Amino acid sequence: MTEVELIARAQQGDKDAYIELIRIHQRTVEKFAFQCGVHTNDLADVSQEVFVKLYRFLHQFKQDRFTTWLYKITLNATRDYYRKEQRQQAKEDKLQAQQQKTHSSAEEDVLLFEEDRHLHCAIQALNEKYRYPLVLYYFHELKYEEIAEVLNISLSTVKVRLLRAKEKLKAALMQDGSVENG
Amino acid sequence: MDDKQFDQRMALLKKSYERMEPKLDPDTVFKQIEEEDTSKELSFENINKVHQRPSRWQKSVVWFVSIASVLLVGLLGTSYMIRQPETYNSNDKQISQENDDNRIETYEQWVERITKKYKRVKEDISRELKVSVEELNTFSYIQNADSLLAFYTSYERPIKEDWELQIMEKEILDGLMTPRRALETIKGYGPLSFNESYGIFSLYKQPLNDIEVYFNSLLEPYEQFFKKKIDRSQYPSDLKAIIETASKQYMELQMDTDGSYYFKANPIDGEFAFEPIKYMHPDIFGYFEFLQKGFLLREEDLRYTREETAESLKIMERSLLFDINTANATYKELKAVFENTWLALMKGTTNYQVYTDKGIVNKEYLNFLQKVANGKYGEVMTKNAATILNELHQYNNSATLVGLSKQDISTAILQIRKDTAVEEFNIVDIDDAEIAQIKKIYDQYLKSDPEPFINQLSPLNMVSLYLYAISIGDESLQEKVILSNVEIESDFLNKVKNLSIISQMAQYNGNYPMVAVRLDEEHQKEYGKQLLFRLSQNEDGFYRIIGIMD
Numbered sequence: 001m002t003e004v005e006l007i008a009r010a011q012q013g014d015k016d017a018y019i020e021l022i023r024i025h026q027r028t029v030e031k032f033a034f035q036c037g038v039h040t041n042d043l044a045d046v047s048q049e050v051f052v053k054l055y056r057f058l059h060q061f062k063q064d065r066f067t068t069w070l071y072k073i074t075l076n077a078t079r080d081y082y083r084k085e086q087r088q089q090a091k092e093d094k095l096q097a098q099q100q101k102t103h104s105s106a107e108e109d110v111l112l113f114e115e116d117r118h119l120h121c122a123i124q125a126l127n128e129k130y131r132y133p134l135v136l137y138y139f140h141e142l143k144y145e146e147i148a149e150v151l152n153i154s155l156s157t158v159k160v161r162l163l164r165a166k167e168k169l170k171a172a173l174m175q176d177g178s179v180e181n182g
Numbered sequence: 183m184d185d186k187q188f189d190q191r192m193a194l195l196k197k198s199y200e201r202m203e204p205k206l207d208p209d210t211v212f213k214q215i216e217e218e219d220t221s222k223e224l225s226f227e228n229i230n231k232v233h234q235r236p237s238r239w240q241k242s243v244v245w246f247v248s249i250a251s252v253l254l255v256g257l258l259g260t261s262y263m264i265r266q267p268e269t270y271n272s273n274d275k276q277i278s279q280e281n282d283d284n285r286i287e288t289y290e291q292w293v294e295r296i297t298k299k300y301k302r303v304k305e306d307i308s309r310e311l312k313v314s315v316e317e318l319n320t321f322s323y324i325q326n327a328d329s330l331l332a333f334y335t336s337y338e339r340p341i342k343e344d345w346e347l348q349i350m351e352k353e354i355l356d357g358l359m360t361p362r363r364a365l366e367t368i369k370g371y372g373p374l375s376f377n378e379s380y381g382i383f384s385l386y387k388q389p390l391n392d393i394e395v396y397f398n399s400l401l402e403p404y405e406q407f408f409k410k411k412i413d414r415s416q417y418p419s420d421l422k423a424i425i426e427t428a429s430k431q432y433m434e435l436q437m438d439t440d441g442s443y444y445f446k447a448n449p450i451d452g453e454f455a456f457e458p459i460k461y462m463h464p465d466i467f468g469y470f471e472f473l474q475k476g477f478l479l480r481e482e483d484l485r486y487t488r489e490e491t492a493e494s495l496k497i498m499e500r501s502l503l504f505d506i507n508t509a510n511a512t513y514k515e516l517k518a519v520f521e522n523t524w525l526a527l528m529k530g531t532t533n534y535q536v537y538t539d540k541g542i543v544n545k546e547y548l549n550f551l552q553k554v555a556n557g558k559y560g561e562v563m564t565k566n567a568a569t570i571l572n573e574l575h576q577y578n579n580s581a582t583l584v585g586l587s588k589q590d591i592s593t594a595i596l597q598i599r600k601d602t603a604v605e606e607f608n609i610v611d612i613d614d615a616e617i618a619q620i621k622k623i624y625d626q627y628l629k630s631d632p633e634p635f636i637n638q639l640s641p642l643n644m645v646s647l648y649l650y651a652i653s654i655g656d657e658s659l660q661e662k663v664i665l666s667n668v669e670i671e672s673d674f675l676n677k678v679k680n681l682s683i684i685s686q687m688a689q690y691n692g693n694y695p696m697v698a699v700r701l702d703e704e705h706q707k708e709y710g711k712q713l714l715f716r717l718s719q720n721e722d723g724f725y726r727i728i729g730i731m732d
Binding site for chain 1 (some may be wrong): 188191192194195196198199200201202204205207208209210211212214215221345346349465509511514515517518524622626
C-alpha cells in the first residue's frame with residue numbers, strides 16, 4: 001500500500017493504516033529528536049507526542065512533503081517536552097543519577113564507537129540555533145531551503161548558522177583532543 | 183581539522199545514527215489518543231468559524247492547518263517558485279513599494295495591510311470566477327487560505343522581523359489562487375527548471391478541483407438541454423457566459439462516454455491552451471496529464487482506449503523518471519496510478535483480453551505488446567513486454583505475465599531512473615572512509631552474538647556486510663545474512679574481491695526494502711549500472727537478503 005493510500009485510510013479512521021504510517025516514519029522522528037538533545041530514555045515519549053499530534057491533524061493533510069511536516073512537529077514536540085516543568089525536573093533527576101555512571105551510558109546503546117559519542121556530545125553542547133541546522137544538513141540531508149522552512153528562518157540565516165556551527169564544532173573537537181590537528 | 187576530515191567524521195556519525203533501534207510502540211499512540219478523547223474539539227468546522235483571537239487549542243489546530251496549507255502551496259514554493267504571483271493591484275504595489283523603502287512596518291500595521299489586501303484579492307477572484315464571495319468562501323482551498331490568514335494575523339507576540347512578515351505574506355497570498363493566476367506566473371520567463379515548473383504546477387493544482395467541481399455544478403440545470411444535442415451557437419446566453427468564464431481557467435466543455443457534459447481544464451493542448459506553458463520543463467507534464475485525465479481505470483477496465491491509455495502513461499513515465507522528490511505524496515499517487523494501469527494493460531481487462539474465447543492469445547494484444555517492447559510507450563515496460571512476448575510466442579502462455587506485480591513495475595522504474603531519488607533513498611558513497619566503517623561493523627559483529635547483531639542491522643548495512651564477507655571469504659557470515667533455503671546466484675558476486683569496485687550504495691525504503699549497489703565505471707560495462715538486492719523478513723520478523731536483480 002502506498003503512503004497516499006495509508007494516509008487516506010488513516011484519515012478515515014483506519015487504525016492499522018496509521019500504525020503502518022508510524023512504523024514508516026518513527027525512525028526519522030526518533031533519530032531527529034535524539035540529535036536535538038532528547039535523552040534516549042525519553043525518545044519514546046517525545047515520539048508518541050509527535051504521532052498523537054500528527055493524528056489530530058491528519059485529516060487536514062492532503063499533499064506534499066510529509067517528512068518536512070514531521071520535522072516541524074518533532075522540533076516543536078522536542079522543545080515543548082523540556083519546557084514542561086515536571087518533566088524537566090524529572091529529567092534533571094534522571095541525569096543526576098546517570099552522571100554517577102558515565103555521561104552517556106544510554107548513548108552507548110546507540111553509539112557504539114567512542115569517536116561517535118564524542119562528536120555527538122560536542123554537537124549537543126552547541127547552542128540550539130547552531131545545532132538544529134547542523135543536524136538537519138548533515139544527518140538528514142535537507143537542503144538549505146528546507147532547513148529554512150523547518151526552522152522558520154531565512155535562507156541567509158541558515159547559511160550563516162551552518163558556517164558558524166561548523167567552526168564551533170571543529171574548535172570544540174580540537175579542544176577536547178579527539179582529533180589531531182590537520 | 184580540515185573540511186574533508188570534518189565531513190568524514192560527520193558521515194561516520196550519521197551512519198551510527200542509522201543503527202538506532204525504534205523506541206516507540208505504535209499501539210501506545212492510540213491509547214493516548216483514546217484517553218484524550220478530544221476529537222470533537224478538533225473538528226475542522228470549528229476552526230473555520232474562528233475569527234476572534236483563537237483559544238490555545240484552536241491556535242495549535244490552526245497552526246497545523248497552516249502548515250498543511252503551506253505544504254500545499256508554499257512549502258515546495260520556497261524552493262520551487264520563481265516569483266510572487268501578481269495577485270494584487272496597483273494600490274497594493276504602491277503600498278509594497280513604500281514598505282520596501284521604509285522597512286519599519288510594525289506587526290500591527292502589517293496585519294491591517296495584509297487583511298485589506300487579502301480581502302481585495304479575494305474580491306478580484308470572486309469577479310474573475312463570477313461567484314459571490316459567500317460562494318467562494320465555501321471552496322476548501324479558500325478556507326485553508328482563510329485559516330492561514332487568521333493564524334498569521336493573531337500572534338500574541340508581535341513579529342518584528344521584516345523577512346518573517348514577507349514570508350508570511352507570500353504564503354497567505356499563494357493560498358489565494360485561480361488556475362489562470364498560477365500559470366500566468368510563467369509569463370516573461372524563459373525555459374523553467376523542473377523545480378520551478380513543479381512550484382507553478384502546485385499553485386495551479388491547488389484550486390483546480392474546487393473550481394472544476396463548482397463549474398460542473400453550474401451545468402446541472404442544462405442536463406436535459408444537452409441531450410437535445412443543439413449546436414453550441416444556439417446555447418442560451420447564460421450557458422454561454424458560464425462556458426466563457428470557465429474557458430478563462432482553461433476549462434473546456436467535454437462529453438463523457440455516458441453522454442453527460444462536464445468541464446475539464448487542459449492548459450497544454452486544449453481548446454483554451456495557455457501558450458507560455460511551453461516554457462515549463464518537459465518532464466513536468468506527467469503531473470498535468472494525471473490532473474487532466476484522472477484515474478485511467480474504472481471498474482477494472484480502461485477509461486480510454488488501450489493506445490490512449492498507454493500514451494498517457496508514457497507522458498507520466500517521464501515525470502516518474504525525472505522527479506527526485508519521490509517522498510512527495512503527489513509523486514506517490516502518480517506512481518501508484520502508473521503501476522496499477524500498466525498492470526491492467528499487461529494482464530488484460532474485460533474489453534481488452536489477453537486470450538480469445540478459444541484460448542489463443544489475442545492478435546491485437548500481441549501487436550500492442552510488440553509496440554510496448556519496441557519502446558513506443560516509454561522505457562519502463564519494454565523489458566517485461568519483450569520477455570512476455572517471447573514466452574507467449576513459444577508456449578502460448580507466460581509465467582512472467584502471471585507473476586507480474588506492481589512491485590516489478592516499481593523495480594523497473596528504479597532501474598531506469600537517471601538520478602537517485604533524494605528522499606526514499608539513503609545514499610552512501612563507497613569510499614575509503616565507508617569501507618573502514620564497514621570493516622568496523624564487521625569487527626563489531628565478530629565480538630557480538632551473531633544473530634542479534636545481524637537482526638539490528640539496517641538493510642544497507644546488511645548488504646554491505648554481505649559484500650564484505652564475500653570479499654574476505656567469510657562464508658559463515660554470508661549464510662547468516664541470507665534467508666535460509668535461499669541460494670543467491672550472480673556472476674557479479676564472484677568478482678567481489680574488494681569493495682572498491684562499488685561506487686555507491688543506496689537503500690530504498692519501500693514496502694519491500696531494496697539496496698541498490700552501484701558499480702564503478704569499469705565494472706558497469708560488464709554488469710550494468712547497478713544491482714538491486716531484495717530483502718524480506720524471516721519467520722522471526724527480521725530482514726534477510728533473498729535475491730539479486732542484475
